[in-house]
Amino acid sequence: MxxxxxxxEYIETDTGNKISRRSQIHGTQHIILGGKxxxxxEAVIRGDLYRLPSTASTDPSNPPQPSNAPSVAIxxxxxxxxxxxxxxxxxxxxxxxxxxxxxxxxxxxxxVGESAVIEAASLGNHVHVGAGATVGSxxxxxxxxxxxxxxxxxxxxxxxxxxVVGGRPARIVGEVGExxxxxxxxxxxxxxxxxxxxxx
Amino acid sequence: MATLKPPPASHRSSSxxxxxxxxxxxxxxxxxxxxxxxxxxxxxxxxxxVGAGTVIHPRARFYAFEGPIFVGDGCIISEKAIIGAxxxxxxxxxxxxxxxxxxxxxxxxxxxxxxxxxxQGQGQGQETATRISYFVTIGPHSTVLPGANVHSSATIESxxxxxxxxxxxxxxxxxxxxxxxxxxxxxxxxxxFGSGVGQRRKRARIAREPAPAVMVAAQVxxxxxxxxxxxxxxxxxxRLMVLQKEREVLGRMIVPAGAGKKK
Numbered sequence: 187m188x189x190x191x192x193x194x195e196y197i198e199t200d201t202g203n204k205i206s207r208r209s210q211i212h213g214t215q216h217i218i219l220g221g222k223x224x225x226x227x228e229a230v231i232r233g234d235l236y237r238l239p240s241t242a243s244t245d246p247s248n249p250p251q252p253s254n255a256p257s258v259a260i261x262x263x264x265x266x267x268x269x270x271x272x273x274x275x276x277x278x279x280x281x282x283x284x285x286x287x288x289x290x291x292x293x294x295x296x297x298v299g300e301s302a303v304i305e306a307a308s309l310g311n312h313v314h315v316g317a318g319a320t321v322g323s324x325x326x327x328x329x330x331x332x333x334x335x336x337x338x339x340x341x342x343x344x345x346x347x348x349x350v351v352g353g354r355p356a357r358i359v360g361e362v363g364e365x366x367x368x369x370x371x372x373x374x375x376x377x378x379x380x381x382x383x384x385x386x
Numbered sequence: 387m388a389t390l391k392p393p394p395a396s397h398r399s400s401s402x403x404x405x406x407x408x409x410x411x412x413x414x415x416x417x418x419x420x421x422x423x424x425x426x427x428x429x430x431x432x433x434x435x436v437g438a439g440t441v442i443h444p445r446a447r448f449y450a451f452e453g454p455i456f457v458g459d460g461c462i463i464s465e466k467a468i469i470g471a472x473x474x475x476x477x478x479x480x481x482x483x484x485x486x487x488x489x490x491x492x493x494x495x496x497x498x499x500x501x502x503x504x505x506q507g508q509g510q511g512q513e514t515a516t517r518i519s520y521f522v523t524i525g526p527h528s529t530v531l532p533g534a535n536v537h538s539s540a541t542i543e544s545x546x547x548x549x550x551x552x553x554x555x556x557x558x559x560x561x562x563x564x565x566x567x568x569x570x571x572x573x574x575x576x577x578x579f580g581s582g583v584g585q586r587r588k589r590a591r592i593a594r595e596p597a598p599a600v601m602v603a604a605q606v607x608x609x610x611x612x613x614x615x616x617x618x619x620x621x622x623x624x625r626l627m628v629l630q631k632e633r634e635v636l637g638r639m640i641v642p643a644g645a646g647k648k649k
Contacts, residue, residue, distance in 0.1 A: 210425070210445055210465075212641075230445055230465045230526070234639055273465055273526045273544070278632060285631035287639075303526045303544040303562070320544050320562040336581070338562040354563055354580050 195227070196384035204383050216259035220294065224383045225268045232275040233259045235287045259287065263294035263311065265376040267383075271301045277323040288324070295367070295376035299335065306339075310347070312367040312374075330367050334359070409473070412450040417459070421637040426463075430455075430470065432513060437461070437520070441636045449473075452532040453513035458520040462633060464544070468529045470516055514550070521626055525562070534566075537574065539626060557589065557622055575618070589618050 196204040201221030209225045211217065213233030225231070236259035259276045268274065276290040291308040298304060299317035306321040310328045315321060316335030323341040327333065331345045334352030345351050350360040367373040412430040416422060420436045423444035428434050430450030436442070437459035446463045448455055449470035463469065514533040518524070522536050525544035530536065534548045537556040545563045548554060552566040555574030560566060564578050572578055575589045596604075596612050604611045 212425075212444055232444075232465065234444075234641065235636075236639075238635070238639075271466070271527075275465070275526065278635070280628045280631055283631075285628065285635045287635075301527060301545065318545060318563070322562075336563060354561070 194384060196224075198384070202380075204380070213259060216257060218258055218261045220262060220264040220266070222264050222377075222380050223262050223266045223268070224380055226270045226272075228271045229268045230271075230273045230275075231260060231268070232273075235259055235276045235278070237286050237288060258289050260290045260292070262292045263296065265294055265380050266292055266296040266298075267376065267379050268298045269300040269302070269317070272298045273303045274298070275303075275305050277305050277307055279324060293329065295374070297376070297379070305341075312376075314373060330362060330373070332362055332373075412448060412455075421633075421640050421642055423640045424642065429472070439633055439637075441633050441640065443467075443526075443636075443640065450516075453515045455516045455518075457518045458522065458538065460521045460630070460633060461518055462523045462629070462636070463518075464524060464526040464528070466527045467524045469518070469524075470530070470532050519556070521629065523629065539622070559589070589622075 196206055198204050201219070203219045203221060203223045203225070205225045206227040206229070208227035210228060210230045211225070211233065212231065213236065215233070216236040217231060217233040236257045260274055274290060276287045278285060278287045288307060290304070290306060293309055293311035293313065295312045296309050297314045299315055299319060301317060302315050302319045302321070304315065304321045305323045306325040306327060308326050309315070310331065312330045313327050315333045316337065318336045319333045319339070321327065321333065321339045322343065325339050325342060326344045327339070328345060328347040330348050332350045333339060333345070333356065334350065336354070337352045337356040338354040339345065339351060339356040343356065348362050348366070349358050350362060351357060352359045362373065365371050369377070409429045410431055412428040413433045414428055414436070415433055416436040417438040417440070419438045420440040420442070422436065422442045423446070425444040426442045427447040428450070429448065432450040432454040434448050434450050434455045436457045439459050440457055440461040440463070442463045443465040445465040446467045447469070449468065449472045451473045452471065455469055457463070516530060516532050517535045518530065519536060519538040521539045522542070524530065524542045525546065527544050528542050528546040530548045531550045533551040536542065536548065536554045539557045540554045541559040542548065542554070543560060543562040546560045547565045548560070549566055549568040549570065551569045553571040554560065554566060555572050555576060557574055558572050558576045559578070560572070561577065561579040563581065565583060566572055566578065567583055576586050577589055578586050601611055
């Protein structure tokens with residue numbers, strides 16, 4: 187497939203998500219996009235790693251309920267942006283002898299940089315993850331936090347709001363300035379970012 | 387809120403390996419208990435061997451152009467991991483649409499060091515085997531170049547580059563973003579972390595006395611105090627048990643290859 191497909195690089199859904207035709211999304215039925223989200227080419231989103239409905243261990247006492255609600259692996263909020271080659275995979279852990287995957291929640295106005303690997307439990311709103319960064323399993327990044335390029339957020343780390351983390355392993359290296367995330371200012375360019383995607 | 391609809395089948399198989407004009411598909415020798423995702427890519431002229439219980443995530447790529455690739459039992463190869471190198475110098479020079487993930491340091495280092503006959507002799511008799519031993523975990527976006535030898539129970543996290551002829555010892559861990567240099571060697575039970583080549587430290591393996599609570603409990607119960615346990619060993623055993631569980635779960639979740647097309 188040529189890099190510039192004639193039909194346009196992006197598919198636009200009813201809710202305004204712009205999804206590259208070359209994105210590598212697995213298990214779409216377990217992914218919820220909030221709308222106006224951009225997913226660029228070669229981004230891998232592992233919706234197939236969802237939490238299995240209660241396995242055989244709970245069978246004898248209460249039979250598993252018919253799962254009419256599909257378990258969600260990945261939720262992404264509005265105006266979030268998943269760059270090229272980023273990997274989103276739900277975290278997994280062993281709990282009471284059962285290894286299961288847990289949902290990965292991504293808030294609104296989140297930016298995920300190129301080739302970043304996100305295995306976090308949650309990314310809050312207005313979070314910025316730099317290119318080549320790794321967010322380890324079950325980490326929690328709170329609102330308005332910034333993960334610098336190439337940072338390695340270790341598994342289970344909780345990054346507080348308004349903090350800048352960087353380095354390997356990531357440490358808190360500063361705070362974001364006053365007015366970060368205000369619409370149109372630094373950290374508040376998500377709408378603009380969304381608007382320019384897919385423009386000829 | 388809207389749920390994405392499944393993409394059309396043609397969209398999924400955009401990788402060049404599925405087109406008839408694409409590069410040769412590597413001969414696969416897979417244990418029946420291995421789980422290989424349908425979107426994993428195997429290219430090359432040399433065989434790729436995959437051991438029992440190994441899980442290969444979607445979008446992992448194997449390039450057996452310079453020599454055979456051996457993957458032992460019980461490994462997990464994550465998405466976008468690259469084992470081997472595409473023809474040419476490195477994956478990043480490849481004109482395929484899904485190729486730009488190779489970190490640029492890889493290409494530069496391979497260009498410099500590939501003057502050895504093993505590399506130029508690609509397809510000329512010389513071959514460089516890539517070996518991944520038992521119970522190895524390879525994270526997303528990591529690259530294992532030809533000639534590398536990853537020993538058993540090693541963990542390679544995401545965005546790691548294991549350069550050519552490097553040797554990663556058993557039970558070692560290469561943390562995210564690190565590199566093992568060409569011909570580099572990581573001893574067993576070592577953690578490599580930090581930037582670039584990174585810092586190293588030994589994993590704790592000291593024999594620890596039982597915890598005070600255990601001593602007290604033993605006295606109360608009038609049982610012999612348990613012998614000191616090698617702590618690192620126990621943790622490592624537990625980790626490997628968790629890994630086993632993870633493989634079992636993944637084996638059920640990953641869409642296996644061969645549902646529609648046979649390898």
